[in-house]
Amino acid sequence: MMNLKEAFRFQNRIDRLISDTEDILSSEDCVTLTRRTYLYKKAAPDAENETVTVIPDTEYYRQINELIEFVMYLLRQRKKLSDAISETKRSLPIDLDGEVSLNRYRQKMSSVFRGMAGIKDREVTDCNSGVGYRFNNEGNQISYKCDVKRVTTINFDRNTVRRYAAQLSETADKASLEVDKCLINYEVDYAPPFDVNDSFDEVFEKFNAG
Secondary structure (H helix, E strand, C coil): CCCCCHHHHHHEEEEEEEHHHHHHHHCCHHHHCEEECCHHHHHHHCCCCCCEECCCCCCCCHHHHHHHHHHHHHHHHHHHHHHHHHHHHHHCCCHHHHEEEHHHHHHHHHHHHHHHCCCEEEEEEEEEEEEEEEECCCCCCEEEEEEEEEEEEECCCCCHHHHHHHHHHHHHHHHHHHHHHHHCCEECCCCCCCCCCCCCHHHHHHHHCC
């Protein structure tokens, strides 16, 4: 048994192991053997041909069949753990996935509103940043530089965004607390077949050992 927080961590570990195995099996160079035969005799009748096997660029090249079985085993464990997590979620007092997803938006918008609340009205003069046109004494149109005054004012209700920023932050904190309680206090009916901190080699060796 493990709590939900541990279960999600273990799920991520399985995902990583699957990804690492996929990287090996997806490389043709890793899953094939190439034999090069140097046809010396054809060029020099007194010489003997020589055959050399090119070693694949993976330490697991002798265990490709075992890796195929290993990734199938990991997928079964992933399914077993996912089903156990789903069963636990059904007993929770909140919609865990929905609350976590919604909370990300609450936190993000609270930050946006705080940034908006910090914007101040301002007036700035940009020297010689404008261009005007006039006619000179000869009747030709010429350009000239001029200063540009920029007046920036907020286009929203500052008090509203401040209120909403505080409201969303408070709601997000409460929701995070409820999520944390669920992650820690609710157990998942799953017995991990290896330690979450085991390396790829350690997990693979344990699998091969049966």
